[in-house]
Amino acid sequence: MTPMKSNTDADKSPREPDLADTVARCSADTSMMDRLGRIYESADRAVARTGTVCLGGGACCRFDLFAHRLYLAPAELAxxxxxxxxxxxxxxxxxxxxxxxxxCAAYARRPLGCRIFFCRGEKHHFERLYERYHREIRLLHESCCIPYSYGELTDCLMQLFPNE
Ligand code: SF4
Known part of the structure; x- marks a missing residue:
């Protein structure tokens, strides 16, 4: 027989951190936001050194047409x-x-995935760059004691701005 969970058991199970709470904690941590800005600046410089430019006119931002999704961490969302x-x-x-x-109406604040995705050029090189800077963003959450997660952009936005 499968044991049933009592309410007391349910109360003891770990709660998923609420995304809105986590994003609010990131926003309130100005040092975290500054450090994220510096990670982005470093990533932008690394991309500039490759000499790759985007000629796509925002086509990759139309995820359904481009058949891909954009994922990001809570600090990036904040x-x-x-x-x-x-x-x-x-x-x-x-x-x-x-x-x-x-x-892009959020060009200066756009997530790492927008900065390092190119539909042309050395895909492996950009994948390595993305892994490197994404790791820095994950470690930033750890060092600020803020829960890290990795969510799909439109899903996260619908959680933050429900019924709008
Ligand atoms: S935030 Fe990223 S996906 Fe959205 S419009 Fe800007 S560059 Fe495109």
Whole structure:
């Protein structure tokens, strides 16, 4: 017979940290946000050294058409939503609400995946760069004692801005 869980057992099971709480903790930690900015600057410099430029006009931000998804960590989400997506373009599956026509309305705050994804060039090189800087972002959460997670952008935005 399968043992049934009592309410007391359920109370003892570890709770998943709430994404909105975690993002709020990241936003309130100005040192964490500054350090994330420096990680992004370093990643941007590493990408610039490759000489690769994007000629795609934002095509990869249309996830459903491009058949890929963008994942990010809570600190990245906190920086991105420091200015919420435009009211007229809240997230839905398959599209980034920060894309306005061909341009990114959150360019300076865009996540690591947006900075290091290129549909042309040395894919392996960019994958290695992504792993390196993503590891720094994960370690940043650990050093700030804030739970790390890795969520899909539109799913995270729908959790943060429900029913909008
Ligand atoms: S944040 Fe900007 S660059 Fe990244 S997917 Fe959205 S529109 Fe594109």
């Amino acid at each position: 920086l991105l939503v420091s200015q919420p997506p435009p009211e007229s373009a809240r997230a839905g599956p398959g599209r980034c609400p920060y894309q306005i026509g061909p341009r």
